Amino acid sequence: MGARENGLPDTTPADGLPAEVEIWEVGARDGLQNESTTVPLDVKLEFLDRLADAGLTTLEATSFVHPKWVPQLADAEDLLARLDRRPGVAYPVLVPNERGLDRALRAGVEHVAVFASATESFARRNLNRSLDEQFAMVDPVITRARAEGLQVRGYVSMCFGDPWEGPVPREQVVAVGKRLLDLGCHRLSLGDTIGVATPGQVTALLAAFGDPDPLAVHFHDTYGQALANTLAALRSGVRVVDSSAGGLGGCPYAESATGNLATEDLVWMLDGLGIRHGVDLDALATTSAWLADHLDRPSPSRVVRALRG
Structure with a gap:
């Protein structure tokens, strides 16, 4: 029976890889936030339920960014109020500042994520702060969240390339990342925001950090490198990978960006x-495939297209 018929690849283990990987599913937040049309709340809730049914145990549910900037996620409070929170499943939310944290705390969340930029240009455009000033915004969020007993994840954007600055010096990324860890983030997700990284860059950056234990990776597939970059990260000791069901998402800072690493493509590789x-x-x-029907377009995931035609 071929792979298409049984839905599974042949398994051939390789040396130098972790025995287990945690998948941090971002489809409901990072994937849906870029949709041009409004996704109904009931569809979002069913999406999260289906993802939990499929065995995913970390589902980044929504964001408390101001609705003006991310109108697709303006229903964050309603979503969390109606969400069937499964035992053993984490539902982290993204918070940009203390106002966002206030909303998250009122919603009863247990895990939050904050974000920072590895470059001056993106910090100015996305956060209206300088590279250094951004920490004055996230420091009180991390401190308060931890005091409330919440786990805090840190995202770093533009770790490999910036559309205004070009390649980003590794030491600059490491300095921003380690500062977030020192402030109290328990996990640090390194983002290839415009999808320009290649495996050699990934290996070099992770080596510059040293300890891979607190690190996760977040790749966009703009140039078709997301899986190759993920494999390089796994070989470097990373055991947490961000991905988006169906390859949902996109990058407004690069033409032809095809969104996040598709969770199905990642799972196919891990199974193999x-x-x-x-x-x-x-x-x-x-x-x-169900969500792609709701969005009225084919899934970007190659594995979804192969298995579901």
């Missing part, structure tokens, strides 16, 4: 390498 992850690929592909 014999790496545990806990996700039912068939159920996940069915979910992404």
